[in-house]
Amino acid sequence: MELQPIYIQILALAIFALGLMTAISRRNLFFVLMGVELALNAVNLSFIGFSKTLPADMSVTGQIVPLFSIAVAAAEACVGFAMVILLFRKKESVDSDNYSNMKG
């Protein structure tokens, strides 16, 4: 029994599914943002797991791209939490159903 790449991909898939479920089905705004972070993390893990299955020079790209993905996630969290602060100050609530007035 050795460590196989497929185990890493299955783990990434499970974490991505959990992140997606958290982002869609939780009502608290904080949990929605945390679910997005979890899904982004799973994608990084998948990138690195696949990069290790490629030969020498091609395996570098899969280890560079997650750096950019992490930085973009940092920018997303920054703006996202600023928006949560703004929303919370307006209605004193973190329930996402209170902010559905763009539903039409």
Next chain:
Amino acid sequence: MLALIYFIILAVIALGAAVCVFLSRHPLYGALSLVTSMVALAGIYGLIGSPFLGVVQIMVYAGAIMMLVTFVIMVLNGARDSKTPMFDKVSFFVIPAVLVLAGLVGFALVGAPLAFDETALRGSVALTSRTLFDVAQTGPGYFMLFEVLGLLLLSAMVAAVLLAKKRLGSVQSENTEEGH
């Protein structure tokens, strides 16, 4: 064999913490579970041969982003309305749909022929920085992306400051600035 044991331990920690994020009621417990999950994932990155990415994961995710999350939760006191239900009504359909999707993708993945390549390079600090800052004309050109990312982070910071600051001339800011 030893790598598999380490991987199983870290994977169980990461998955358990992710389940805790999904099921916890208080946002602060969710944030702490998320930190645990991210640190375990950083360990997996180091285990499969990308130590630099593991360190970046700990610094940026477990350090900066989660610090921001816990700070915002504590400032806003997000536990104040503990009466709202945890799950939406639509999650009756969402959770089975996501599970079925994950099952389908997993089925496709298990059939794919994947194997570790022996010649895959170890993502050490030297290799990563040499590739990232390769400014040669024939190089991969990641340094341009790096510069663009600096601009993105700067604009995100300015946007966050502009969004979150109190409106000038609003009631609260006039109360605090009565001397003017």
